[in-house]
Every structure is written in C-alpha cells, then in structure tokens.
Amino acid sequence: MRSDQVAPADYFHKVVDCQWACPAHTPVPEYIRLIAAGRYGDAYMINWQSNVFPGILGRTCDRPCEPACRRGRVEDEPVAICRLKRVAADFKEDVRARMPVKAEKKNGKRVACIGAGPASLTVARDLSPLGYDVTVFDSEPKAGGFMRTQIPKFRLPESVIDEEMSYVLDLGVNFRHGTRVDSLKGVIDEGYDAIFVGTGAPRGRDLDVPGRAEAAAHIHLGIDWLANVAFGHVKKISKRVIVLGGGNTAMDCCRSARRLGGEDVKVVVRSGFEEMKASPWEKEDAMHEGIPILNYLVPKEVKHIDGRLTGMVFEKVRAEYDAKGRRSLIATGEPDTLIECDEVLVAVGQENAFPWIERDIGLEFDKWDMPKVDPVTYRSTIPNVFFGGDAAFGPKNIIWAVAHGHGAAFSIDALCQGRDVDVQPPAKGDFVSQKMGIHEWSYDSDISLQRRLKVPLRDNAVALTDIRVEVELGFDTARALAEAQRCLNCDVDTIFTTPLCIECDACVDICPMDCITFTEDGAEPDLRKRLNAPALNLTQDLYVSGQLKTKRVMVKDEDVCLHCGMCAERCPTGAWDMQKFSIQLPRAGA
Amino acid sequence: MTYLPKPKFRHPSIEKNALGLTHRDYEGSISTLCAGCGHDSISSAIMHACFELDLPPHRIAKLSGIGCSSKTPTYFLGNAHGFNSVHGRMPSVLTGANLANKDLIYLGVSGDGDSASIGFGQFAHSIRRGVNMVYIVANNGVYGLTKGQFSATSDKGAKLKKGAVNTDDAIDLVTMAIHLGATFVARSFSGDKKQLVPLIKAAIDHKGPAFIDCISPCVAFNNHDGSTKSFDYVRAHNEAVNALDFITERAPITADYDPGQTQQVKLHDGTSILLRKMNADYDIHDRVAAINYLMKHDVAGEIPTGLVYLEDEPGDMHDRLNTVDRPLNELSDADLVPGSAALAKINASLR
Numbered sequence: 023m024r025s026d027q028v029a030p031a032d033y034f035h036k037v038v039d040c041q042w043a044c045p046a047h048t049p050v051p052e053y054i055r056l057i058a059a060g061r062y063g064d065a066y067m068i069n070w071q072s073n074v075f076p077g078i079l080g081r082t083c084d085r086p087c088e089p090a091c092r093r094g095r096v097e098d099e100p101v102a103i104c105r106l107k108r109v110a111a112d113f114k115e116d117v118r119a120r121m122p123v124k125a126e127k128k129n130g131k132r133v134a135c136i137g138a139g140p141a142s143l144t145v146a147r148d149l150s151p152l153g154y155d156v157t158v159f160d161s162e163p164k165a166g167g168f169m170r171t172q173i174p175k176f177r178l179p180e181s182v183i184d185e186e187m188s189y190v191l192d193l194g195v196n197f198r199h200g201t202r203v204d205s206l207k208g209v210i211d212e213g214y215d216a217i218f219v220g221t222g223a224p225r226g227r228d229l230d231v232p233g234r235a236e237a238a239a240h241i242h243l244g245i246d247w248l249a250n251v252a253f254g255h256v257k258k259i260s261k262r263v264i265v266l267g268g269g270n271t272a273m274d275c276c277r278s279a280r281r282l283g284g285e286d287v288k289v290v291v292r293s294g295f296e297e298m299k300a301s302p303w304e305k306e307d308a309m310h311e312g313i314p315i316l317n318y319l320v321p322k323e324v325k326h327i328d329g330r331l332t333g334m335v336f337e338k339v340r341a342e343y344d345a346k347g348r349r350s351l352i353a354t355g356e357p358d359t360l361i362e363c364d365e366v367l368v369a370v371g372q373e374n375a376f377p378w379i380e381r382d383i384g385l386e387f388d389k390w391d392m393p394k395v396d397p398v399t400y401r402s403t404i405p406n407v408f409f410g411g412d413a414a415f416g417p418k419n420i421i422w423a424v425a426h427g428h429g430a431a432f433s434i435d436a437l438c439q440g441r442d443v444d445v446q447p448p449a450k451g452d453f454v455s456q457k458m459g460i461h462e463w464s465y466d467s468d469i470s471l472q473r474r475l476k477v478p479l480r481d482n483a484v485a486l487t488d489i490r491v492e493v494e495l496g497f498d499t500a501r502a503l504a505e506a507q508r509c510l511n512c513d514v515d516t517i518f519t520t521p522l523c524i525e526c527d528a529c530v531d532i533c534p535m536d537c538i539t540f541t542e543d544g545a546e547p548d549l550r551k552r553l554n555a556p557a558l559n560l561t562q563d564l565y566v567s568g569q570l571k572t573k574r575v576m577v578k579d580e581d582v583c584l585h586c587g588m589c590a591e592r593c594p595t596g597a598w599d600m601q602k603f604s605i606q607l608p609r610a611g612a
Numbered sequence: 613m614t615y616l617p618k619p620k621f622r623h624p625s626i627e628k629n630a631l632g633l634t635h636r637d638y639e640g641s642i643s644t645l646c647a648g649c650g651h652d653s654i655s656s657a658i659m660h661a662c663f664e665l666d667l668p669p670h671r672i673a674k675l676s677g678i679g680c681s682s683k684t685p686t687y688f689l690g691n692a693h694g695f696n697s698v699h700g701r702m703p704s705v706l707t708g709a710n711l712a713n714k715d716l717i718y719l720g721v722s723g724d725g726d727s728a729s730i731g732f733g734q735f736a737h738s739i740r741r742g743v744n745m746v747y748i749v750a751n752n753g754v755y756g757l758t759k760g761q762f763s764a765t766s767d768k769g770a771k772l773k774k775g776a777v778n779t780d781d782a783i784d785l786v787t788m789a790i791h792l793g794a795t796f797v798a799r800s801f802s803g804d805k806k807q808l809v810p811l812i813k814a815a816i817d818h819k820g821p822a823f824i825d826c827i828s829p830c831v832a833f834n835n836h837d838g839s840t841k842s843f844d845y846v847r848a849h850n851e852a853v854n855a856l857d858f859i860t861e862r863a864p865i866t867a868d869y870d871p872g873q874t875q876q877v878k879l880h881d882g883t884s885i886l887l888r889k890m891n892a893d894y895d896i897h898d899r900v901a902a903i904n905y906l907m908k909h910d911v912a913g914e915i916p917t918g919l920v921y922l923e924d925e926p927g928d929m930h931d932r933l934n935t936v937d938r939p940l941n942e943l944s945d946a947d948l949v950p951g952s953a954a955l956a957k958i959n960a961s962l963r
Binding site (some may be wrong): 039154401460461468471524526527528530531536556558572586591592593594 | 618649829844
C-alpha cells in the first residue's frame with residue numbers, strides 16, 4: 023500500500039494478524055496490553071464486546087488467531103492468545119455493572135432466535151440493548167447449546183457457561199427454554215419481524231460396516247454420548263474403548279471415556295496423524311492422558327458374539343496424493359488389524375439436519391440439503407429469515423458462530439430499520455499517535471525474549487478420576503504477565519509521512535529485522551526482490567512511501583516487523599510515527 | 613538516542629557470511645547519538661563492510677579520540693578491540709598499536725574537530741609515516757558535543773543555525789591527505805551507503821594509509837538552509853568522480869559495464885576494484901591532477917566524492933622500518949636477547 027494515499031482500514035487491520043484472523047475480529051493486542059497492566063476487567067469487556075463469551079472461548083476456542091500471530095514468524099511459537107483471554111475472565115472483578123443496560127423503551131420490533139447456542143445468543147446480545155424484543159427458543163432447559171452439551175466439563179466448567187449465558191439473557195432477552203421448535207412456518211406465522219436460525223449441526227454421522235447393527239447396544243454416536251455424559255445420564259463406560267474419528271469431538275470422547283472407567287482407550291483414525299482435524303493441542307492433551315492415537319486404519323467390521331461387542335477389524339492404508347493434491351487412502355495389502363474392545367464411540371463427523379423446516383415455504387436448499395445463505399448478510403431466500411453458526415455453513419467453531427451472529431444482527435437491524443440489507447458500510451479505522459516523549463511511548467515497546475509458556479495442568483491422578491474437575495489450571499497472574507509481554511503490539515503501526523523524510527537512513531540502520539529499504543520505485547513483485555531482506559512472504563503486504571527527494575521510495579515489508587518503534591525513535595523529523603490503530607466494524611447499533 | 617536496547621530478534625532469513633555471522637553480529641551497543649545522526653550511518657556502513665569481507669571482529673582494532681564521531685566505535689563491532697584515546701591523539705595511539713602488532717586491522721575513527729583542529733598534527737604525521745590503517749573522519753562541519761560551533765572544516769560563508777556566518781577558510785582533509793602521502797584517499801557521504809560501503813571495504817584491503825573523509829550531516833546543529841554539510845546541500849552538490857565495487861577473489865566480476873566507462877584496478881593481493889567512471893577524464897592514479905581537480909571543484913562550490921586517489925603499490929611504515937615479518941609483540945626474549953656468547957663476541961670485536 024502507498025503510504026501517501028488515504029489508508030484503507032483493511033490494510034492496517036491486516037497488519038494486526040491475530041485480529042484479522044479472528045472471525046469476530048477481537049482486538050487482541052489491546053486486551054493483552056490490559057492484561058499486562060493488570061486491568062483484567064477492562065480486558066474482559068473488550069473481549070466481551072467482540073466475542074461475547076471470553077470465559078468459554080478462553081478455554082475452548084479453535085484459536086485461528088494463534089497460527090496467524092506474528093510472533094510465530096519471528097520466533098517459533100505464537101503468543102498464547104487464547105489462554106490469556108481466559109486470564110481476563112478468571113481474574114476480572116465483578117463486571118455485571120459494566121454490561122449494557124436493558125433497553126428502557128422497546129423499539130417495537132420482534133426477533134425470534136431458534137436455538138440458544140453462541141450464534142443466537144450473539145444476535146440476542148447485539149439486538150436486545152437496542153430495544154429489540156428478542157425471543158430465544160431452545161429445547162433444553164438451559165442456554166448454551168453445544169457449548170453446554172458437547173464440551174466436557176473438565177474442559178469447560180458449568181459455572182463459566184452459566185455466568186456468560188446470564189450476561190446475555192439478563193439484557194431482557196425472552197428465553198423460551200424447553201421449547202422445541204418443530205416448524206419454521208409456525209414461527210414465521212407468529213409475525214416476527216426477523217427470524218434467526220442458530221440450531222447448529224445436531225446430527226452425528228454414523229458408521230456403516232458389517233456388525234454395526236448387531237452390536238448397536240455397545241456403539242454410540244459421539245455427540246449424543248457426550249450430551250448424555252453432560253446431563254449425567256451416562257456415568258460410566260467399559261474398560262476397553264475405541265474412539266473412531268480424528269476431530270475435536272473424538273478428543274472429547276476419548277478423554278471423557280478415560281474419566282468414566284475407560285482404562286484402555288484408543289483413538290483410531292483413517293487419515294495420518296498430521297492430517298487429523300483435531301487441533302494439535304487437543305491431540306496433545308489426549309496423549310498426555312495416556313490415550314494412543316492409531317492412524318491409517320479404516321474400519322472394516324465390528325466383531326461381536328451374539329450382539330456382545332468383542333472388537334473391531336481395521337484395514338491398513340496409506341495416503342496417496344494425485345497431481346491436484348487430493349488424497350486417497352490405498353490399502354497397503356498388509357493383514358487387517360483386530361483391536362479388541364468393549365465399547366465404541368463414533369465421532370466421524372457431524373451433519374446438519376432441518377427436518378423441522380418445511381420445504382414449501384420459499385426457503386431454498388442447495389444440493390447438499392443446506393439452506394442457501396448469503397455469506398455476508400446471512401440472509402436466506404426468505405427475506406426476514408437469517409442463518410448463522412453451524413446451521414448456516416456446516417460444523418465450525420464457536421468463534422465463527424459468534425461472527426455469524428454479529429453479521430446477522432447487523433443485517434436484521436438494517437432490515438428492521440428500513441436500510442438495504444445488501445449494502446455493507448466499509449470499516450472505519452482510527453489512528454492515535456503513541457508518542458509521549460523522545461524515548462517514551464504509551465505502549466511497552468520493549469521486546470521480551472520470553473518463550474511461550476505452558477498452561478499448568480492438574481495432575482492426571484486427580485484429573486482422571488472426576489469428569490467435572492477442570493484439567494487446565496490457567497495462567498496465574500505472573501505467568502500471564504510474562505506471556506502477555508510476548509505480544510508484539512501489532513496494532514501500534516509504523517506510519518510514514520513522505521514529505522517529512524530527509525533520507526538519513528537512521529530507520530534502515532536501526533531496524534532489527536531489516537524491514538525497511540530505500541530504493542528505486544517499481545512494481546511490487548520487482549520491489550520484493552530488491553529489499554534489504556527479500557520479502558518472500560506474499561501473504562504480507564509492502565508499505566511503500568510516495569516519491570522522496572532523491573526520486574526513491576521507502577519500502578517496508580510488514581512480514582516480521584516487531585513494532586518496536588525503533589524506526590520512529592531514530593527518526594529525526596517524525597516522518598515515522600507509531601500510531602495505535604483501532605477499527606470500527608459494522609455492528610448493529612454502532 | 614534510544615534507551616531500550618535493540619531487540620535481539622533478527623530476520624528469519626538473514627544472510628550469513630563465510631564465517632557464519634550475520635551483519636547483526638557486527639553490532640555494538642546501542643547508539644546514544646541524536647536521532648538521525650549521519651555518524652550512525654557510517655557505523656552501519658563499517659559493520660556492513662566488515663560483514664561482507666568476512667572479517668572476524670576480534671582481528672580488528674578500532675581507535676578513536678573525543679567527540680561525537682569518536683563515540684561511535686562503541687556502537688559497532690562489539691567484539692573488536694577498542695581504544696578511546698585523548699582528544700586528537702588517536703593517530704599516535706594507533707601508530708603505536710600498529711607498530712606492536714601489525715596483524716590487526718586498524719580502524720581510526722575521528723571527527724573534523726578531532727582531526728582538523730586539536731589533532732591536526734597527529735593526523736598529518738600518521739599519514740606521513742605511512743601507517744597501515746583506515747582513517748575515517750566523520751565530517752559534519754560543527755562541534756556537535758558543544759552545541760554546534762563552526763569547526764575547522766566548515767566552509768567559508770556557511771551559516772550556523774542561528775545565522776552566524778563562517779569567515780574563516782576551511783581545511784580540506786582530502787587534499788591534505790593526498791598532499792601528506794596517503795595512498796588511498798576518498799570522500800563519501802553518510803547518506804550514500806552504496807558508495808560508502810565499497811569504499812570502506814577497499815580501504816580495509818589497502819595496505820597503507822587509507823583516508824576517507826565522510827561528510828556526515830549533524831541533524832541537530834548543521835542540517836539547515838545555509839549549511840554546506842546538510843543532507844539537501846550535499847545531495848545537490850555531490851559530484852561523484854566514480855562509483856566502485858570492491859571485488860574479492862570469491863566474487864568474480866559478473867556485472868556488464870560499458871568498457872569505456874569502467875576501469876578494473878587489480879590490487880596486490882588478488883582483489884580488485886571495479887570503477888565505474890562518472891568523469892571519463894579523471895585518473896585516480898594522478899596525485900597532481902587529483903589535487904587540481906579537488907581545488908577546481910571546491911571553487912565551483914561542488915563536492916567531489918568517490919575514490920579520489922589510489923597508489924597501486926603502496927608501502928607502509930613497517931616496510932619503511934624494515935621490521936621482521938612477525939608482529940613485534942610476538943617476539944620473545946629468545947628472539948630479542950642474543951645471549952652472553954653473542955655479547956662476548958661483540959665485545960671481543962671491539963677490543
């Protein structure tokens with residue numbers, strides 16, 4: 023981007039890699055600085071504004087921010103962003119008084135949210151304080167959806183869910199718990215101004231191999247079994263358990279089984295270990311609890327004696343990739359493997375299911391039997407019916423559901439206020455100089471050499487005996503501070519003002535990462551090769567100045583900039599400045 | 613001036629030289645000079661030159677006197693030997709060190725005050741004696757540490773920040789150095805590392821007194837309109853006689869230059885300098901012509917830069933003194949004391 027042009031907010035938003043990668047665009051560096059300052063309540067509220075469930079996400083988020091973190095390119099490991107979020111939730115003061123107040127006057131618009139999961143509750147959270155009359159329907163007695171039924175309590179204590187549900191429901195949301203919606207048409211007929219469908223992907227994919235039906239009493243669908251565990255309907259499991267599947271649900275199943283009497287619990291996956299869908303840290307946690315993960319084994323047959331499960335037979339395979347990189351699993355020809363077991367948990371995927379949506383009401387479905395939903399406005403083919411979360415685009419993570427909820431709430435607000443739903447206003451960026459004095463910045467510009475800290479775990483001897491005991495202990499405040507200081511403050515941007523530059527080279531000389539080059543202008547691919555350190559990471563932009571007195575330009579490669587502010591400290595004329603960037607995204611009522 | 617140290621992180625794909633070092637391994641502690649000081653650019657050019665020549669830092673000795681310029685050795689080559697001498701006395705300390713151990717690379721860093729005023733005599737004699745060294749003057753035309761009075765290299769007619777005009781004639785250290793017998797003489801500009809880095813590399817390789825006058829704008833006190841050592845003024849009046857590439861044996865010449873405009877100067881140790889001539893008639897081997905050229909352009913208000921004078925077969929102080937090949941500091945008593953038998957023999961010859 024050319025620095026002498028009006029800066030598009032997206033350019034600097036992208037520089038904040040974590041925030042850009044977060045579907046809900048949580049201003050990560052801002053809350054990490056607040057954690058470092060011990061202002062946990064403030065850090066929590068910043069999270070709450072963006073992602074609604076900081077305590078839950080701080081334990082369970084899929085963390086798209088962490089692989090994006092610049093620290094991961096500078097060092098090997100990103101900042102432990104997710105677990106710092108938990109720190110904000112753990113150590114905050116009572117924040118109830120800081121929550122939005124109930125709307126004094128309703129605006130006369132009624133919105134129905136079907137399902138009380140993260141997507142629906144985000145819609146409710148965004149719209150209720152604006153005066154909308156929001157009704158949330160759910161078949162369960164308590165709000166939370168899959169966050170409550172699928173995520174084991176040893177990862178996410180019930181008290182955290184209760185607390186964060188109450189912040190939303192206390193905004194004046196009308197929660198119709200224990201009310202299963204069996205007809206979308208019925209809801210439409212109730213005359214709501216807008217309807218939001220956030221019913222998740224509630225059906226577990228089954229296994230179709232010989233013996234499955236006969237041994238059905240000992241084979242359970244993972245998500246249903248987890249729900250039964252969560253509600254206390256299932257309290258124990260046999261000693262030898264096989265968990266089929268390589269996703270996070272499989273990890274939750276195997277770890278739950280370990281706590282309910284499973285002594286010999288194995289995870290068996292079709293793919294290779296590396297290609298498993300589960301997050302690396304979830305695999306790590308499972309293995310830490312003595313659960314082996316066996317890969318390249320495809321289920322072939324369920325062995326049983328008169329319906330009593332004895333084991334499963336697997337075919338050994340290897341992965342082969344064609345020219346397009348598509349994988350196929352080829353039998354190796356080795357003898358099949360028999361693994362003896364008493365119970366099997368099937369966690370091989372989830373599916374959407376909309377048996378309760380009538381097919382003759384104008385709501386169109388695609389060839390996969392998924393509703394047609396606009397990916398920006400979240401609107402279906404019925405103008406006042408919106409979808410979000412797993413119900414919209416299939417199984418994803420909580421943070422995506424929150425993002426969809428924000429987007430849908432914005433669209434619903436637009437619809438109800440008579441604006442064009444299909445017109446998205448651009449994001450607005452704001453810049454504030456951080457300069458306090460010659461060597462003083464209002465952010466901590468020192469670069470910590472601290473390596474990533476591990477979250478302490480409860481000892482297996484205790485953790486494996488009680489399914490309600492939380493395994494992760496969370497960072498204490500000292501560890502939180504050390505980890506927080508690893509953040510590079512990527513939202514404090516290097517802003518260059520071309521006319522002020524005298525080309526003294528001070529910034530080039532001081533830059534620890536060789537990010538800055540003064541050179542003849544050229545097209546970007548050519549410029550990338552001519553820099554002091556070649557700019558090989560094409561996902562990261564170049565920041566290019568206007569033409570300088572010597573006809574050259576300043577080119578800065580954003581890739582590994584530490585945001586240490588050395589360039590600005592060394593700049594004698596203030597051509598470089600460190601300015602904190604914040605972004606105002608389109609949000610309902612904002 | 614920066615209070616925080618420079619972060620230790622470096623670019624993940626940073627280049628390494630033959631010793632496995634990166635240019636950051638040639639750094640010193642963080643500079644306390646003013647933001648934007650030209651001297652920091654000279655430090656950076658020295659670091660890059662040493663990095664590119666694959667020099668082990670511990671085989672370099674950096675010596676300086678007093679002044680902004682003379683603070684800079686702290687800010688580069690943290691693993692080199694260093695000596696911060698009395699004001700203007702760097703040349704004699706360097707001469708002594710060189711006498712004792714000729715195997716080190718000697719880098720004398722000085723300023724216009726340190727070399728053209730208080731140390732003018734020392735400057736003259738170290739060059740006269742042919743000490744094998746690189747003598748760099750960071751020349752900003754003012755006394756920066758005492759808040760910007762004119763120095764001896766300030767041009768007549770130049771203006772101070774508050775308007776005072778210099779009425780004295782300037783000392784031109786380049787002309788002086790040629791006159792005094794320096795065998796490698798160059799002028800450069802801190803704002804032009806493309807020119808400065810190869811010059812420093814060639815100067816380090818040169819066996820004999822190599823002198824580089826490097827104009828280095830003082831951003832705090834001498835970078836205004838009316839100054840003749842400001843970034844703008846130097847860029848506007850820079851009259852480069854040539855641009856050069858210093859080529860070691862490791863790096864063969866691959867650049868394709870117009871033969872009429874280039875000149876390859878082979879040096880004694882197999883290295884060479886490839887000159888791209890900006891001025892076709894300029895002969896870097898002609899001392900008299902060089903001095904004429906400098907004075908002519910000085911009158912015209914221009915600043916000639918580049919490699920101004922080079923002697924192909926230089927000798928140094930040790931050649932003149934005919935010292936032994938081994939550094940003097942390595943000679944032991946056994947080498948130096950002939951013994952009583954030799955003494956008896958000498959005594960006998962005198963009887």
